[in-house]
Amino acid sequence: MAAVRSPAPAVRAEGVTKRFGATVALAGVDLQVPEGAVFGLLGPNGAGKTTLVRILATLLTPEEGRAEVLGHDVVGEPAAVRELLGLTGQFAAVDEILTGRENLEMFGRLFKLSRDEARRRAAELLERFDLADAADRPARTYSGGMRRRLDLASSLLTRPRILFLDEPTTGLDPRSRNQIWAIVRELRREGTTLLLTTQYLEEADQLTxxxxxxxHGKVIAEGTGSELKDRVGGQILELELSSAAQRDEAQRVLARVGCGEPEPDERPDRLTLPAPRDGLELIEEAAAELRRAGIGVSDLGLRRPTLDDVFLQLTGAPPSEDGGLPRAVVAARTRAQRRPMLRLPRPSAREIRLGIVDAAVVTGRNLRHFIRQPQLLIFSTIQPVMFVLLFVYVFGGAVRGSLPGGVKYVDFLLPGIFVQSVAFRATQTAVGLAEDLERGVVDRFRSMPMARSAVLLGRTVADLVRNVLIIGLMIVVGYVVGFRFHGGLPGALAAIVVVAAFGFALSWIFAFVALAVRGAEAAQAAGFVVVFPLVFASSVFVPVGTMPDWLQTFAKASPITLTADAARSYALSGGPASLGSAAAWIGGLLALFIPLCVWRYRRMG
Ligand SMILES: Nc1ncnc2c1ncn2[C@@H]1O[C@H](COP(=O)(O)OP(=O)(O)O)[C@@H](O)[C@H]1O
Ligand SMILES: [Mg+2]
Incomplete structure (x- = not known):
């Protein structure tokens, strides 16, 4: 089948730079990848491979220079680029809780396949990647090799024209590595352009x-495997000395017959040197000179250079593990291509419809997480249940006197408990999002042609559903200890709606926390430190009137108090008190944090 060739190369990078604080990750990369090729990006840890791949996959913005994928600028036309590429990042970005099949079906839906197509394509890929037997097990039970294959399959749902593979075999056992190699070769036969990064010289030589x-963020050589080998000179002379003490002398003797600088070697009794002259003649002369100098040699031989030798020759050092040490800041130059601070594109009707589907798919996925982890829901309700019991039976007697006439403490307390439940649960929004960020799931979402807001909306809407469920459970617990709604069904529903809306607003705050601080634990800790005092300095458990004056001022204005009071008045009498202020807080928080989150999400990297 004749592939349609576009005149533009599959990848063109010109002078691409990227810094992270003081670290120069890319110091001006120029690269051209022809279409249909398997192109290898070879370098040690910290060389800048992942940074370059992430820029090409539109996950990071370059500071200077420009990059195009199949003729589309990665900064100017990221959506077009995402339509064409597949990305398998350095760390397998699979959803651990979902099964292999569910993972593929979810990503298929997000790639805009219909439900049936997604199902069919998932089954095909599971078969092809030898995952059919494990298809219905959670991905958390998969081996490293299986995860990699699932991750790779997730990138191939729509047969991308170009596939980025970031260290596809690092950390895999030889059998899994061979499976990945076979897949790469097959994709190449099918005409997919591949850009693969690797630290393994053998891998680059074999596959690309x-x-x-x-x-150090720069392309220092380019060519075919053989061209690179030729750079080292014709051959490599290797010898093992009988005594390591004679190493320096042996080196001097061999320099006289034309050998170059020896490669660094952890074995002192071994010498590996480029041998630029005709092999046989050289080995004869070398042997004669060594014997004349009285140097004992236990082994002497010539071989073709490996890519390791190429690296040693080009950089003066073996591919090392510490290439990622921070380097000096290069003089700050103008930042050529910056995205505007906050661009609000006006989406078309079709985009809105697709965005809703995306958000629904992500919401469904997050709800599946709750269903698969019932322990989370149980833990989420233990704490409010304990508060109910503690306050009704331990502190309730003391509080009763300060309540408005005729109000039972349990009726006062429960609406407050709804509010504190959603307030404490809001930190879970941050934890869930932070985990998705850490595990690379968000990277995969961001590299796909899906609505940018769907990831955030899917998270906050799922948390909204979960909050309503928790409020439902707390109502059941309340009824057991004597709580009753006195404002009829409309009052009860209105109380639930107000609390759920407040929880939704808090979810957006914590989504922003997760995007800003990174790291699930940090997000959780930050959340607790803020939520705990806010909940206690409010009307959740006791009327504000019982507090000292200075605290009352604060507690009266607190959105937690206002929401609790609004919910309480709906529950007690069906009529709102402080609804206006609560609604203003909720609306204000949403109006502030939704755009902040979207802005932060768009500008990640
Ligand atoms: N998000 C980041 N924040 C700070 N430094 C980073 C970040 N990502 C990469 N770096 C640094 O940039 C350099 C290049 O990293 P990377 O592109 O991951 O290299 P490679 O993939 O070749 O191992 C390294 O020094 C790394 O520590
Ligand atoms: Mg990397």
Whole structure:
């Protein structure tokens, strides 16, 4: 089948730079990847491979220079780029809780396949990647090799024209590595352009048509495997000495016959040197000179250079594990391509419809997480249940006297408990989002042609559903200890709606926390430190009137008090008190934090 060739190369990068604080990750990368090729990006840890791949996959913005994928600028036309690419990042971005099949079906839906197509394509890929037997097990039970294959399959749902593979075999056992290699070769036969990064010289040599060697954020050499080998000179002379003490002398003797600088070697009794002259003649001369100098040699031989030798020759050092040490800041130059601070594109009707589907798919996925982890829901209700019991039976007697006439404490307390439940649960929004960020799931979402807001909306809406469920459970617990709604069904529903809306607003705050601080634990800790005092300095448990004056001022204005009071008046009498202020808080928080989250999400990287 004749592939349609576009005149533009599959990837063109010109002078691409990227810094992280003081670290220069890319110091001006130029690269061209022809379409249909398997292109290898070879470099040690910290060389800048992942940064470059993330820029090409539209996950990071370059500071200077420009990059195009299949003729589309990665900064100017990220949506077009995302339509064409598949990305398998350095760390498998699979959803651990979902099964392999569910993972593929979810990503298929987000790639705009219909439900049936997604199902069919998922089954096909599971079969092809030898995952059919494990298809209905949670991905958390998969081995490293299986996860990689699932991750790779997730990138191939729509047969991308170009696939980025970031260290696809790092950390895999030889059998899994061979499976990945076979897949790469098959994709190449099918005409997919591949850009793969690797630290393994053997891998680049085996799999790729062309290799760029990258080190300290710069391409330091480029060519086919053989061209790179030729750079080292014809051959490599290797010898083992009988005594390591004679190493320096042996080196001097061999320099006289034309050998180059030896490669660094952890074994002192071994010498590996480039041998630029005709092999046989050289080995004869070398042997004669060594014997004349009285140097004992236990082994002497010539071999073709490996890519390791190429690296040693090009950089003067073996591919090391510490290439990622922070480097000096290069002089700050103008930042050529910056995204505007807050661009609010006006979506078309079709985009809105697709965005709603995306958000629904992500919501469904997050709700599945709750269903699969019932322990989370149980833990979420233990704490409010304990508060109910503690306050009704331990502190309730003391509080009763300060309540308005005729109000039972349990009736006062329960609406407050609804509010504190959603307030404490809001930190879970941050934890869930932070985990998705850490596990690379968000990267996969961001590299796909899906609505940008769907990830955030899917998270906050799922948490809204969960909050309503928790309020429902707390109502059941309340009824057991004597709580009753006195404002009829409309009053009860209105109380639930107010609390749920407040919880929804809090979810957006904590989504922003997760995007800003990164790390699930940090998000959780930050949340607790803020929520705990706010909940206690409010009318959740006791009327504000019982507090000292200075605290009353604060507690009266607190959105927690206002929401609790509004819910309480609906529950007690069916009529609102402080609804206006509560609604103003909720509306204000949403109006502030939704755009903040979207802005932060768009500008990640
Ligand atoms: N998000 C980040 N924040 C700070 N430094 C980073 C970040 N990502 C990468 N770096 C640094 O940039 C350099 C290049 O990293 P990377 O592109 O991951 O290299 P490679 O993938 O080749 O191992 C390293 O020094 C790394 O520590
Ligand atoms: Mg990397």
């Amino acid at each position: 048509d062309r290799i760029a060697v990258i080190d």
